[in-house]
Amino acid sequence: MLLFLGATLRIDICEIHIEIANYIYEEIFDKEMVYPHILMRDYARQTIEYICLSKDISNINLEKIRPPYKSNWYKKEYSNLDIDVYIKSLKTN
Numbered sequence: 001m002l003l004f005l006g007a008t009l010r011i012d013i014c015e016i017h018i019e020i021a022n023y024i025y026e027e028i029f030d031k032e033m034v035y036p037h038i039l040m041r042d043y044a045r046q047t048i049e050y051i052c053l054s055k056d057i058s059n060i061n062l063e064k065i066r067p068p069y070k071s072n073w074y075k076k077e078y079s080n081l082d083i084d085v086y087i088k089s090l091k092t093n
Contacts, residue, residue, distance in 0.1 A: 001043035008047050014055065021051040025060045034069040041069065 004020055011017070028035065028044045035041070045065045052062065 001040045001047065005043050005047045005050070008050060017051045018055055018057060021048045021055070021057055021060060024048055025065065029064045030061075032070065034071050036069075036071040036073060041067075 001024070004024060008017055008020055024044045024047055028041065029048075048060060048065050049062075051057065052060065
C-alpha cells in the first residue's frame with residue numbers, strides 16, 4: 001500500500017489516480033470485513049483520501065475507509081505477563 005501512496009503522490013496522470021482509488025477501495029474497504037493490518041489500512045485510506053482531494057469519485061463511500069473498521073482481531077491475545085516472560089526468555093538466550 002505504501003507503494004500506491006508513493007506513486008500517487010509522484011504521478012500527475014489523473015486517470016490512473018482514479019483507477020488506483022477504485023482498486024484499493026474495492027479490494028480493501030468495500031467488503032464485509034476489512035483486513036486487520038493497521039498500516040495497510042492506513043496507507044490505503046491515505047491514498048484514497050489524497051486522490052479524493054482533487055477528484056470527485058462518487059462510487060467511493062468515504063465513511064467505509066475511515067475507522068472504526070469491521071475487522072476480526074487475531075485469535076490469540078497475549079497478556080503483559082506473557083510478553084514479559086517471552087522477553088526474559090530472549091535475554092537469557
